[in-house]
Structure formats: structure tokens, C-alpha cells
Amino acid sequence: TNYKLLLMDTIKNIAVIGAGTMGNGIAHVFAQHGFKVSLIDREISILKKALETIEKNLNRQADKGQINSTEIPEILSSISLHSKLEEGLAHADLVIEAIVEDLEVKKILFKNLSNITAANTILASNTSSISITQLAQATSKPEKVIGMHFMNPVPLMTLVEVISGQNSSQTTIDAVESLTQKIGKKAVHAKDYPGFIANRILMPMINEAIETLFQGIGSIEGIDAIMKGGMRHPMGPLQLADFIGLDVCLSILNVLYDGFKNPKYAPCPLLIKMVNSGLLGVKSKAGFYLYTDLKNPIVNPSIKI
Numbered sequence: 001t002n003y004k005l006l007l008m009d010t011i012k013n014i015a016v017i018g019a020g021t022m023g024n025g026i027a028h029v030f031a032q033h034g035f036k037v038s039l040i041d042r043e044i045s046i047l048k049k050a051l052e053t054i055e056k057n058l059n060r061q062a063d064k065g066q067i068n069s070t071e072i073p074e075i076l077s078s079i080s081l082h083s084k085l086e087e088g089l090a091h092a093d094l095v096i097e098a099i100v101e102d103l104e105v106k107k108i109l110f111k112n113l114s115n116i117t118a119a120n121t122i123l124a125s126n127t128s129s130i131s132i133t134q135l136a137q138a139t140s141k142p143e144k145v146i147g148m149h150f151m152n153p154v155p156l157m158t159l160v161e162v163i164s165g166q167n168s169s170q171t172t173i174d175a176v177e178s179l180t181q182k183i184g185k186k187a188v189h190a191k192d193y194p195g196f197i198a199n200r201i202l203m204p205m206i207n208e209a210i211e212t213l214f215q216g217i218g219s220i221e222g223i224d225a226i227m228k229g230g231m232r233h234p235m236g237p238l239q240l241a242d243f244i245g246l247d248v249c250l251s252i253l254n255v256l257y258d259g260f261k262n263p264k265y266a267p268c269p270l271l272i273k274m275v276n277s278g279l280l281g282v283k284s285k286a287g288f289y290l291y292t293d294l295k296n297p298i299v300n301p302s303i304k305i
Contacts (some may be wrong), residue, residue, distance in 0.1 A: 006185065015095045122145075243281060
């Protein structure tokens with residue numbers, strides 16, 4: 001345990017690659033808990049927008065009495081923005097990748113990370129379904145590669161799915177699980193099989209809800225109402241799919257289907273059709289619902305079964 005604590009205490013500097021929704025949320029949480037964070041993205045405009053989002057979310061936390069507003073300047077000042085990978089990684093003890101959910105793109109990045117970072121820097125992926133073992137194979141230090149699947153929105157969600165690859169060392173797993181507790185979240189360990197735990201359970205449920213709509217068994221609002229009112233889910237599965245991104249749902253279902261070769265994971269034709277027609281959910285302002293006003297979505301009347 002002492003060694004575990006020692007290892008956790010050596011993790012002071014966090015590099016987060018990708019300043020989108022997940023990346024800025026991860027940076028926010030680590031900075032809030034006293035870590036130095038390098039937020040890295042190719043686009044300066046995305047980095048600036050990410051910092052504005054973090055500031056807005058910190059102010060929201062202060063309004064709710066979750067943090068003291070006097071802490072905000074210090075939290076923000078512990079986040080540095082970098083558009084050059086080497087610069088952002090200079091002092092990293094832990095790197096968390098939060099880029100596009102694409103195996104080949106991630107493998108190229110992990111190979112680079114392996115070359116640039118120090119031998120004992122831990123390399124983590126925020127992937128929700130891609131094999132940690134495959135990412136580790138792109139590096140020269142597979143024992144230092146692990147999955148840290150944060151949930152969205154990161155500052156609010158209290159759980160991190162920690163995924164060990166085939167070669168992740170126990171030391172790496174222990175360090176990441178201890179660190180997760182240090183940022184006020186529960187670590188749940190999962191083994192490296194397609195979809196891990198979270199999406200292996202969630203995605204078939206979402207797909208089944210879409211299938212139920214596709215077969216005309218219930219309406220969009222009816223299906224969501226049943227899961228909210230009958231199963232105590234805070235959001236119905238169709239609306240949740242919109243928030244995750246229908247393209248992301250499709251890509252995770254494809255990972256499950258390819259990984260298990262089981263027809264129960266085959267994406268519903270309606271989901272494929274919606275993604276192909278650009279209905280991606282909140283990000284495109286239209287999915288199962290229309291999001292001209294995010295707080296008051298209305299059912300999308302244009303969905304033809």
C-alpha cells in the first residue's frame with residue numbers, strides 16, 4: 001500500500017490530449033483537485049473554447065455552493081494550453097487521450113506518445129470501446145497503458161471505468177485506481193473485452209429501444225417515458241443516444257458486433273439510416289429529438305420508419 005501511495009503521489013502533472021467535451025471535462029476535474037494540467041489540441045480555437053467552458057462550469061459549481069468562487073482563478077491558472085504535442089507532454093506523469101473514437105488514429109498517437117514520454121509515464125485512453133491491448137501494442141511500454149473511461153459530463157459523474165489491457169501492470173492499475181479516488185470518483189475495474197462493462201450493457205439497451213421504435217411498437221416519447229417513469233432512468237434511451245451522439249452509438253455497436261460476431265449486437269437499420277442522413281443527435285441539433293432549444297427538446301417529426 002505504501003508503494004501504491006508513493007506511486008500515486010508521484011503523479012502530479014496530467015496531460016490531456018483532445019480539448020472537446022470529454023477532454024475539457026477531464027482537465028477541469030484534475031485541475032479542481034490540485035493537479036497541474038496540460039490541455040493539448042491541434043486547434044488553438046478549440047483550446048480557448050475549452051477553457052471558457054471550464055470557467056463557465058466552475059462558476060456554475062460555485063453558484064451551487066460546490067466550490068468557493070475564490071478558488072476559480074487558481075484552478076484555471078493550473079491549466080496550460082498547448083497546440084504542440086511535445087510541449088504539452090514535457091512534464092507529464094500521466095497522459096489521458098480523449099481524441100476521436102478511431103482505432104487507427106489512436107494507435108498512431110500512442111506510438112508517438114511512447115516515443116515522446118518518459119519511461120514511467122502512464123498512458124491512458126478515455127476510449128469507451130476500443131481495445132486497450134491493441135493500443136498498448138503500438139507502444140514500447142504496454143505495461144504502462146490503461147483505459148480510463150470517464151462518463152459525460154465529467155465534473156458531475158462520479159465513476160471512472162478503469163480497463164486493464166493484457167499487459168497493463170498491477171502497479172499501473174493500482175496507481176490509476178488510487179488517483180481516481182483522489183479526484184473524488186469511484187474506480188470500477190473492467191477487463192479488456194469489446195465495450196468493457198458500461199457500453200456492453202448500455203449500447204444493446206439503446207439499440208433495442210431504437211429497434212422497438214423501428215418495429216412501430218411504441219413512439220419516441222412513449223419509449224423514453226417508460227424507461228424514465230417505469231425504470232427510474234433519469235433520461236430515456238433515445239434521448240440519451242442523442243446526447244452520446246448517434247454516430248458514436250453506431251461505432252460502439254460495430255465494435256461489439258465485430259468483436260463478438262453475435263447478431264444481438266448488430267446495429268438497428270434505423271440507427272444506420274439516421275447516421276447516414278446526418279441526424280447525429282445534440283451535436284447536429286437533430287436526432288430522435290430536435291435541439292433548437294437544448295433545455296426543451298421536441299420530438300423530431302421527420303423520422304420516417
